[in-house]
């Protein structure tokens with residue numbers, strides 16, 4: 001099995017262990033085009049072509065691993081090719097075929113995930129992986145409008161421990177509540193990524209994260225959620241946490257050459 005899919009299985013286990021992946025919650029897609037050898041790319045279609053629902057011109061010749069619709073992360077962790085599939089984007093850029101290992105229909109969120117990948121390629125981004133999951137404490141924050149204003153959560157989370165800013169240096173973009181799976185939510189997510197965030201919060205739902213690989217995308221969400229846990233632990237002790245100062249946060253940016 002190719003390394004990127006092994007990594008998806010490892011991350012799926014972490015998502016389950018963290019309590020972020022109840023039932024079939026969450027989605028993963030990874031652009032594996034560069035990892036596949038020519039023989040695999042030429043495999044006949046097992047099923048399809050299926051309509052993506054949108055035309056995504058930058059995905060011509062691309063291959064993705066996608067979690068299967070209705071499949072559980074905890075099952076995918078053990079058997080990634082029984083609970084996900086490799087798909088090939090057809091030359092018309094609006095259909096896909098399943099080529100391996102079995103006919104496992106991809107996540108219903110495929111159009112939005114692929115739209116994000118289409119955007120990333122257009123931008124020349126090295127990012128290959130997208131992750132949607134339900135991190136408990138980060139979702140809890142979004143049940144108050146106070147946290148939904150631009151960069152309010154980012155600033156508090158960054159200020160909990162220095163590593164948060166170092167390892168999630170673009171912070172947390174905020175998207176107001178929209179219907180799961182809707183075109184509007186996909187468009188708003190792309191807009192937030194374009195606004196220079198790697199991790200985007202969907203109000204009262206979960207996060208959508210992009211990075212070079214799925215482990216890195218997971219790490220960014222994990223780092224942010226850890227900061228939310230520290231915030232809540234401080235509140236549970238009975239105090240509003242002081243947080244690092246603006247000067248301390250700026251010092252981090254200079255010392256580690258961070259983008260914000």
Ligand SMILES: [Zn+2]
Nearest residue numbers: 025026205206
């Ligand atoms: Zn969800």
